[in-house]
Amino acid sequence: MKKINKKLLSILVCVIAIICLVFLFNRPSAIKFNDLSRKIEINSVVDFSRFIDTVKQGEVKDVVIDDSQVKLNQLGKYDVIYKIGDKKETLTIEIVDTVPPKVTLMNKTIAYNYSLKPEELIKEVQDATQTTASFKEKYSFDKAGKMEVTVVVEDQGKNVTEQKATVTVLEKDEEKPVIKTNEITLDLNAITDLKYLIEVTDNQDKNVKVTIDDSGLKRDKEGDYKVRVTAVDASMNKSEKDVVVHMKKRTADKQKIVYLTFDDVLQNILKMFLRSLISIKSKQLSLSLV
Numbered sequence: 346m347k348k349i350n351k352k353l354l355s356i357l358v359c360v361i362a363i364i365c366l367v368f369l370f371n372r373p374s375a376i377k378f379n380d381l382s383r384k385i386e387i388n389s390v391v392d393f394s395r396f397i398d399t400v401k402q403g404e405v406k407d408v409v410i411d412d413s414q415v416k417l418n419q420l421g422k423y424d425v426i427y428k429i430g431d432k433k434e435t436l437t438i439e440i441v442d443t444v445p446p447k448v449t450l451m452n453k454t455i456a457y458n459y460s461l462k463p464e465e466l467i468k469e470v471q472d473a474t475q476t477t478a479s480f481k482e483k484y485s486f487d488k489a490g491k492m493e494v495t496v497v498v499e500d501q502g503k504n505v506t507e508q509k510a511t512v513t514v515l516e517k518d519e520e521k522p523v524i525k526t527n528e529i530t531l532d533l534n535a536i537t538d539l540k541y542l543i544e545v546t547d548n549q550d551k552n553v554k555v556t557i558d559d560s561g562l563k564r565d566k567e568g569d570y571k572v573r574v575t576a577v578d579a580s581m582n583k584s585e586k587d588v589v590v591h592m593k594k595r596t597a598d599k600q601k602i603v604y605l606t607f608d609d610v611l612q613n614i615l616k617m618f619l620r621s622l623i624s625i626k627s628k629q630l631s632l633s634l635v
Contacts, residue, residue: 375400375401375433376397376429377399378436379397383439384441386442387440387441388417388418391412393410393438402430408427410427411425412425420440420441420501422437422438423437423439442472442474444472444502445506446470446476446499446504449467449508450496452511453466453512453513456515456518456578456580457515457517457518458580459486459579463480463496466494466496467496474502480497481494481495481497487514488514493511493512495507518548518549518580518582521576521578521583522547522553522577522582523547524545524584524586525544525546526543527589529543530591531564531590531592531593532593534564534565543555543574543588553578554576554577555575557573558572562590564592567592568592569590571588571590573585574586574588
């Protein structure tokens with residue numbers, strides 16, 4: 346008999362629990378939402394009251410809306426809290442990007458067998474989110490002439506834009522860059538970047554990569570030092586040359602010229618100030634006489 350009572354009690358407890366759960370999840374909502382799409386375009390201006398259909402024992406204007414968790418400029422799902430009295434309802438919305446990027450490409454001339462990146466063909470991209478670029482297929486630039494390539498730009502919303510550009514591949518270049526600079530003279534303790542003082546030319550590449558090994562250069566000590574200059578063009582042709590750097594103390598003549606020039610500037614400023622002062626005094630005197 347006791348066993349039967351325990352079973353009945355257990356069954357009764359389960360039934361009550363189920364009824365409570367059903368009541369909890371099916372209780373009448375203080376705020377009823379409409380069927381408008383919960384997806385919102387990124388960077389939109391949103392009135393979150395538009396999602397309210399009806400309000401039990403109140404009006405839409407009585408509802409306090411907390412959208413502080415929502416980032417309208419960032420993709421993702423967010424909760425919006427709606428409160429009326431002591432009742433609270435939660436609505437989950439999603440910030441989406443459905444607009445493909447606007448892309449402007451430019452044509453480009455490259456060296457033979459150059460490792461071209463798709464980003465180098467992009468002139469401008471307009472999109473609400475970050476984008477990535479890739480080639481639609483694998484291209485080889487080991488044949489001189491013109492070729493058409495397709496660049497694919499994709500944003501964080503998975504929207505894709507494809508654009509075509511023309512790439513002109515130059516004839517194979519086997520000519521090394523020419524390092525024209527032989528020597529440089531610097532003042533002691535000068536912090537000048539030597540790369541700006543090195544002249545390099547190339548038959549094709551206008552942006553030759555220049556590196557300098559100046560580990561043996563002592564900028565705080567007079568003397569003649571050699572630095573190793575390396576120039577590499579887009580076709581990977583490399584030139585190397587030792588350039589002499591003369592570290593010299595600034596002469597007294599140079600310092601004197603600087604000081605005289607500075608004094609002249611001060612004198613001119615003082616003269617202008619005195620002239621302005623005399624002019625003001627003259628006007629005041631004329632007014633007093635009248």
